[in-house]
Amino acid sequence: MDIREFVQSSLGRWRSQRSVHHLAFGHFEAVQSELEIVALALDDPAVIDLCKSYDVAPQATVSPFRMSWDGQSDWDESEVLAGSCVLIPVPDPDQPNRGKLLRDQGYAETMPAVGHYYLTEDGTFVLVTEYDRAAAEEKIWFINPNVRCRVSLIKTSAGTGVVTASFSSEIRQKN
Amino acid sequence: MDIREFVQSSLGRWRSQRSVHHLAFGHFEAVQSELEIVALALDDPAVIDLCKSYDVAPQATVSPFRMSWDGQSDWDESEVLAGSCVLIPVPDPDQPNRGKLLRDQGYAETMPAVGHYYLTEDGTFVLVTEYDRAAAEEKIWFINPNVRCRVSLIKTSAGTGVVTASFSSEIRQKN
Numbered sequence: 001m002d003i004r005e006f007v008q009s010s011l012g013r014w015r016s017q018r019s020v021h022h023l024a025f026g027h028f029e030a031v032q033s034e035l036e037i038v039a040l041a042l043d044d045p046a047v048i049d050l051c052k053s054y055d056v057a058p059q060a061t062v063s064p065f066r067m068s069w070d071g072q073s074d075w076d077e078s079e080v081l082a083g084s085c086v087l088i089p090v091p092d093p094d095q096p097n098r099g100k101l102l103r104d105q106g107y108a109e110t111m112p113a114v115g116h117y118y119l120t121e122d123g124t125f126v127l128v129t130e131y132d133r134a135a136a137e138e139k140i141w142f143i144n145p146n147v148r149c150r151v152s153l154i155k156t157s158a159g160t161g162v163v164t165a166s167f168s169s170e171i172r173q174k175n
Numbered sequence: 176m177d178i179r180e181f182v183q184s185s186l187g188r189w190r191s192q193r194s195v196h197h198l199a200f201g202h203f204e205a206v207q208s209e210l211e212i213v214a215l216a217l218d219d220p221a222v223i224d225l226c227k228s229y230d231v232a233p234q235a236t237v238s239p240f241r242m243s244w245d246g247q248s249d250w251d252e253s254e255v256l257a258g259s260c261v262l263i264p265v266p267d268p269d270q271p272n273r274g275k276l277l278r279d280q281g282y283a284e285t286m287p288a289v290g291h292y293y294l295t296e297d298g299t300f301v302l303v304t305e306y307d308r309a310a311a312e313e314k315i316w317f318i319n320p321n322v323r324c325r326v327s328l329i330k331t332s333a334g335t336g337v338v339t340a341s342f343s344s345e346i347r348q349k350n
Contacts, residue, residue: 017201019194023322149326151326153324162319165342169337171198
């Protein structure tokens with residue numbers, strides 16, 4: 001599976017169940033949400049803007065997409081967990097299964113971020129993103145065309161301590 | 176990482192947070208437990224018995240171990256989730272990163288089972304076990320020497336439907 005196939009397989013509407021483990025306290029948090037992943041054209045203004053801000057040529061990118069989410073946590077039901085971001089893969093010309101992932105808003109901090117991804121031989125997408133004070137590690141893989149799993153870890157910037165580990169099971173919605 | 180190193184890294188006492196996603200209903204279940212993983216000698220009677228029941232020569236096995244668990248679910252706090260099983264890796268002589276895993280009691284059904292494992296190039300242990308009416312797929316990997324993640328899927332025997340997806344974060348306890 002290459003990054004084009006991975007993005008293509010991910011397009012659509014998904015119902016997500018996410019469990020967050022706050023490791024230091026042994027706490028569980030449950031989040032229910034809807035995800036939508038939509039392909040963007042290479043000449044979409046949002047794609048051109050994000051490429052420009054990282055000084056990346058749009059021709060060096062593949063399969064840009066927008067991900068939107070809308071969810072609710074059992075920790076604070078009044079809090080709205082909704083947002084969207086633009087993501088743009090930039091494959092490494094020498095190693096087609098590796099590359100950078102530009103995005104206009106990260107998960108762990110609300111600022112733009114560049115992650116580094118690779119695809120393993122068994123089709124797992126692995127993304128590592130370094131922030132100022134934290135690092136995020138994410139693995140996403142398909143169980144079948146309609147079920148995705150995602151494991152996300154947030155580590156302190158020192159890099160050894162895992163602060164939260166979360167797991168999402170994502171089921172494609174009938175369209 | 177080979178199977179010997181994987182078992183060696185897993186020995187000890189672990190505190191586990193496990194979230195079970197019952198996919199059809201969108202339900203979350205939270206389980207807190209303690210795990211203990213102890214190496215067994217190749218001439219331990221439990222190892223010899225289990226080898227005999229599968230007609231496997233003990234010399235063909237490596238790193239047998241016993242796993243014990245004791246936990247509590249938020250679904251039924253009176254239910255005792257405790258037990259232990261003996262597990263014996265039998266590496267494939269031709270493919271050292273693959274093999275069978277014998278065990279005297281499975282997860283999905285309370286009967287003996289043989290699983291098939293492999294280790295990926297990035298150190299993930301993958302185990303697939305077929306039961307009469309279900310199949311279990313498990314991935315385990317280390318974040319650092321003191322944190323393990325485990326994703327388990329239970330599928331119907333037809334093999335396409337995922338019934339439950341669960342995620343455990345396991346933290347080594349100070350001894």
